[in-house]
Amino acid sequence: MLADVWLVTNKDLRIEWRSRVTFNQVVPFALIVLVLFGFALDTNRAVLRAATSGVFWLTVLFVAVVAVTRSTMIEISDGARRALLLGGIEPVAIYFGKTLAIAIQLFGVELLMVGGVIFFFDATIASWPLLLATCVVATWCVAASGTLLGALVANVAARDTVLPILLLPVLAPVLIAASRAFDDALGVLVVDGWVWLGLLAAFGIVNATLGTLAYGTLLEEA
Amino acid sequence: MTTDLTPLPPRPRYARRTAGLAVTVALVATAAVAVLVVNLVGGTLYFxxxxxxxxxxxxxxxxxxxxxxxxxxxxxxxxxxxxxxxxxxxxxxxxxxxxxxxxxxxxxxxxxxxxxxxxxxxxxxxxxxxxxxxxxxxxxxxxxxxxxxxxxxxxxxxxxxxxxxxxxxxxxxxxxxxxxx
Amino acid sequence: MTHLGYLLVGWSVSLGCGVLYAMRIAFRGRVLSRQVPADKRRWMQSSDHSNNDY
Amino acid sequence: MKNIATSVDAATTKSRATQILGFVVLFGVLALILLGFFAAPEDDEQRDAVRMIFVHVPSAFLTYAAFSVTAAGSLMWLWKRSRWWDIVAHSAAEIGVIFCGLTLFTGSVWGRPTWNTYWDWGDVRLVTTLILFLMMVGYLALRAAGGEENAVATRAAVVGLLAAVNIPIINRSVEWWANRTLHQRSSLTDGNLEDLTLFTLVVGIVVWVLFFVWAMIHRFRIGWLEHQLRDIELQAAIAGRRAETANDPTGGSLP
Incomplete structure (x- = not known):
């Protein structure tokens, strides 16, 4: 089971390593969004600083839509999804494998973006452990919901428009909780970031559970 | 990367997950989330x-x-x-x-x-x-x-x-x- | 009556939405009913439920 | 089809029961207006703004009810594969989105004179309700995107259950975050209401529930007709293909 999870993760990461789609398109996209927010808000340095957390996680959400679309495309081309199922791999293993692959890619993008907000937004890091823990947990939440909804819309004709409509509201709590945790990690607001991190974890458990229960049905029928 | 292309023995088709397992997973997750939420909401200050x-x-x-x-x-x-x-x-x-x-x-x-x-x-x-x-x-x-x-x-x-x-x-x-x- | 403007907006939008939605489904029901033969519209019959094929 | 003349005349989704129900709802609304604006007393703090409660709370109540029905229907579809439950889930979701939107709208309009703001991003109940609303709008968009009937039902059922996670959070938020929310606690379960205010509120909820039942019946029948229509179209398409192959000298076999 765990071996199968890693098998799927490894497959997705290897496809990414060879195609470099995330690296060549998603990273520049993320940095451009950050820079554009910088242009839009730079008139007031205090506003830019106060908005850093929200801008950061909003950008992650946009990036996640691209990453999930990519992850879904891998499976629907050439009937790869059917082949995975015929290979006797448990749908749960496919679910966690793909979630892990998206999470690892997103986490890499986020690390670059942390550099971006320090460089462009003058952000100062008050607590590195909180910052990194938030990135890890929030990324898991995003990937867990994204993988589930990606499989859900895989065979919908209007996939590209339906995915954001479904995914972004589902991820709204992640945006809120991760932004508050970042506010603490960046020392912007008076909040307890670790508490928000705990709520993020709760969200991650809920969504991973729903994914575990529903993914097989979606792979086979939808 | 492996270059051995000998076909592997077929895997057993995965067993259909039972409703019992689904219920267990759901219950454990609900309990974990409830514990987290009950312990944490007080700390998420709005004011x-x-x-x-x-x-x-x-x-x-x-x-x-x-x-x-x-x-x-x-x-x-x-x-x-x-x-x-x-x-x-x-x-x-x-x-x-x-x-x-x-x-x-x-x-x-x-x-x-x-x-x-x-x-x-x-x-x-x-x-x-x-x-x-x-x-x-x-x-x-x-x-x-x-x-x-x-x-x-x-x-x-x-x-x-x-x-x-x-x-x-x-x-x-x-x-x-x-x-x- | 204080706050009459707010009250009128809240109540009229609520009731207005209800009326508009009711009209919409009644109209749509009419259009669809015409395209489906009567024996497929179960609520037309009072007792015969033998053709429930769901 | 021989009685086409009479069936066109009777071609609606109404029945005797829904007609009676419809009239009851109409009279109920009239009674609610009279009670809400003239019989119920004004509030010490809020003055007449309190009269918004008679449309806000019933809408919120029905938001929970409708989306719970959607969740139940979704679960039953995944379990029993019953078209009946699928249509129930879809119907309740559509009506629920309307009531959820009305809950947000009447709440905002009520909030401006009483809280001094239309909206507050810090309040858990407001934000989670908005998230639920957006998720269910996504649910309807997914339904509208179309596809194979059973696949659409399965996808929608998963989204319906995903959204239902919000319902207990919204409902309990004012207790979990007690003393941390702008939104007051439940008026019905632990509020302190004047008798006539409480009575009018209960009338409002009953009228809204009756309207929900009326709308559910009609909307279900629409869903049922759409399902039948797809069947009819499919049969026609199959018959068309048969006719084509019958006229084909090769007998329809591939070259």
Whole structure:
């Protein structure tokens, strides 16, 4: 089971390593969004600083839509999804494998973006452990919901428009909780970031559970 | 990467997950989430109550936060701070008072003994509003620029002012302080 | 009456939405009913439920 | 099809029961207006703004009810594969989105004179309700995107259950975050209401529930007709293909 999870993760990461789609398109996209927010808000340095957390996680959400679309495309081309199922791999293993692959890619993008907000937004890091823990947990939440909804819309004709409509509201709590945790990690607001991190974890458990229960049905029928 | 292309023995087709397993997973997850939520929600502050705001004054510093408290009737004064029209009053929660200067018009339902939620920050200075007798008078005041009224779920129509005071005191919005006119 | 403007907006939008939605489904029901033969519209019959094929 | 003349005349989704129900709802609304604006007393703190409660709370109540029905229907579809439950889930979702939107709208309009703001991003109940609304709008968009009937039902069922996670959070938020929310606690379960205010509120909820039942019946029948229509179209398409192959000298076999 765990071996199968890693098998799927490894497959997705290897496809990414060879195609470099995330690296060549998603990273520049993320940095451009950050820079554009910088242009839009730079008139007031205090506003830019106060908005850093929200801008950061909003950008992650946009990036996640691209990453999930990519992850879904891998499976629907050439009937790869059917082949995975015929290979006797448990749908749960496919679910966690793909979630892990998206999470690892997103986490890499986020690390670059942390550099971006320090460089462009003058952000100062008050607590590195909180910052990194938030990135890890929030990324898991995003990937867990994204993988589930990606499989859900895989065979919908209007996939590209339906995915954001479904995914972004589902991820709204992640945006809120991760932004508050970042506010603490960046020392912007008076909040307890670790508490928000705990709520993020709760969200991650809920969504991973729903994914575990529903993914097989979606792979086979939808 | 492996170059051995010998076909592997077929894997057994995965067993159809039983409803029992699904229920177990759902229950365990629900329990974990419930524990997390119950233990954590109290810490996700939307606002500080007056007593907490005073306690955390050092760690809050000059950052913005949201304050909740019950306005004490006799302290409410409309006046000027510099050239700006302000409302000055003291709020209380759980026996601790905070002096507030609100810049701008007060909320429509702003009145004594009905809690308010205010956005703003600490200022290390006694409020300079003519006619305002601050209750806390501790050398600080809360400068507010956004006011919401937090009304309760009582919908009553009687001259129940005294009763409301008693309930407000019970809920922590202490009104025991008697203003000296 | 205080706050009459707010009250009128809140109540009229609520009731208006209800009326509009009711009209919409009644109209749509008419259009669809015409395209489906009567024996497929179960609520037309009072007793015969033998053709429930769901 | 021989009685086409009479069936066109009777071609609606109404029945005797829904007609009676419809009239009851109409009279109920009239009674609610009279009670809400003239009989119920004004509030000490809020004055007449309190009269918004008679449309806000019933809408919120029905938001929970409708989306719970959607969740139940979704679960039953995944379990029993019953078209009946699928249509029930879809119907309740559509009506629920309307009531959820009305809950947000009437709440905002009520909030301006009483809270001094239309909206507050810090309040848990407001934000989670908005999230639920957006998720269910997504649910309807997913339904509208179309596809194979069973696949659409399965996808929608998963989204319906995903959204239902919000319902207990919204409902309990004012207790979990007690003393940390702008929104007051439940008026019905632990509020302190004047008798006539409480009575009018209960009338409002009953009228709204009756309207929900009326709308559910009609909307279900629409869903049922759409399902039948797809069947009819499919049969026609199959018959068309058969006719084509019958006229084909090769007998329809591939070259």
């Amino acid at each position: 500080y109550n007056a007593d907490e705001a005073v306690e955390e004054r050092a760690s809050i510093g000059d950052r913005r936060f949201t304050l909740q408290g019950t306005p004490i009737g006799c302290s409410i004064v409309e006046g000027l701070s510099g050239n700006e029209s302000v409302v000055a009053f003291s709020v209380m929660f759980a026996g601790t008072a905070v002096d507030v200067v609100h810049f701008g018009d007060p909320a429509e339902l702003f009145q004594a003994d009905v809690s308010v939620v205010l956005d703003g920050g600490w200022v290390e200075q006694s409020p300079q509003v003519a006619g305002f007798a601050p209750l806390a008078n501790d050398g600080w005041h809360f400068a507010s620029d956004r006011m919401r009224v937090k009304h309760d779920n009582d919908y009553i129509n009687r001259e129940g002012y005294d009763e409301r005071l008693a309930r407000s005191a019970e809920a922590g919005g202490s009104t025991e302080v008697v203003c000296e006119a």
